[in-house]
Amino acid sequence: MTEAESPRTPDGRPFRDQPRWRRDFPIDVAEDAYVARRDFAKYVVLVSGAFATGQVSMLLRSALARRAPAPPRLRIASVVDVPVGGAIAFRYPADGDPCLLIRRREGEFLAYGSECTHLMCAVLPEVAKGRLRCPCHQGYFDLSTGRPIAGPPRRALPTVTLDVRDGEIYATGVRLESQ
Amino acid sequence: MKDPTPRGRPLATGEKGVIVYGILSVLLVLLVVQLWLLTATTNAWLGGDDSVVLPAAVASLVCLGLNVGLLFHIFRLE
Ligand code: FES
Numbered sequence: 001m002t003e004a005e006s007p008r009t010p011d012g013r014p015f016r017d018q019p020r021w022r023r024d025f026p027i028d029v030a031e032d033a034y035v036a037r038r039d040f041a042k043y044v045v046l047v048s049g050a051f052a053t054g055q056v057s058m059l060l061r062s063a064l065a066r067r068a069p070a071p072p073r074l075r076i077a078s079v080v081d082v083p084v085g086g087a088i089a090f091r092y093p094a095d096g097d098p099c100l101l102i103r104r105r106e107g108e109f110l111a112y113g114s115e116c117t118h119l120m121c122a123v124l125p126e127v128a129k130g131r132l133r134c135p136c137h138q139g140y141f142d143l144s145t146g147r148p149i150a151g152p153p154r155r156a157l158p159t160v161t162l163d164v165r166d167g168e169i170y171a172t173g174v175r176l177e178s179q
Numbered sequence: 180m181k182d183p184t185p186r187g188r189p190l191a192t193g194e195k196g197v198i199v200y201g202i203l204s205v206l207l208v209l210l211v212v213q214l215w216l217l218t219a220t221t222n223a224w225l226g227g228d229d230s231v232v233l234p235a236a237v238a239s240l241v242c243l244g245l246n247v248g249l250l251f252h253i254f255r256l257e
Contacts, residue, residue: 176227
């Protein structure tokens with residue numbers, strides 16, 4: 001092999017001065033780096049495709065959610081079932097959506113989705129302190145609005161709209177923060 | 180001015196390496212933009228704001244298109 005044909009070496013010294021093991025495996029560093037970068041570029045584009053897929057799936061899901069029928073009107077409990085300062089659990093609109101119905105004062109009922117908006121732990125009402133607490137990472141939500149007031153959560157709890165009629169409490173819909 | 184590089188001359192590996200590095204930096208910048216779009220949109224969408232979902236999806240697809248175009252450019256160097 002002539003000097004011109006010999007592979008380029010990492011330290012720039014002539015090929016014949018390289019250690020024996022490198023002479024036995026004559027890899028051209030520039031060629032090797034080029035192939036490695038080119039393959040890395042392929043993976044970058046693959047990840048870019050995954051990001052775009054995630055974005056498009058979000059678009060499709062929000063389009064489907066817009067077409068979905070409004071949540072049904074559902075009887076949760078009677079007024080007498082919920083003590084003042086207490087709360088009961090219910091599921092709305094689907095069976096997989098745990099919620100809390102809270103009676104703050106005599107005639108004041110509030111209902112929120114009870115999955116923390118941080119990592120979905122169950123939140124606990126602390127009615128006397130005017131807040132809901134998530135025990136997992138000490139996240140706190142305002143009892144009046146469901147908005148996060150401390151800890152890791154950044155989004156409000158979904159609000160369940162209520163209708164209290166003839167001593168019965170009905171859930172009529174779910175409202176997210178920005179709606 | 181006369182082009183010092185004759186057209187059609189195959190690029191040396193070192194030259195190709197430089198071009199790939201350049202393209203790779205643009206790819207990575209676009210990838211970071213896409214990642215930012217994805218996290219910001221997910222946050223807004225889970226909070227009930229789906230007004231950003233469509234523009235963000237379009238922007239992300241444009242980034243993907245650019246990335247695929249740049250990747251083809253790398254393979255055209257062969
Ligand atoms: S899951 Fe509620 S604060 Fe982390």
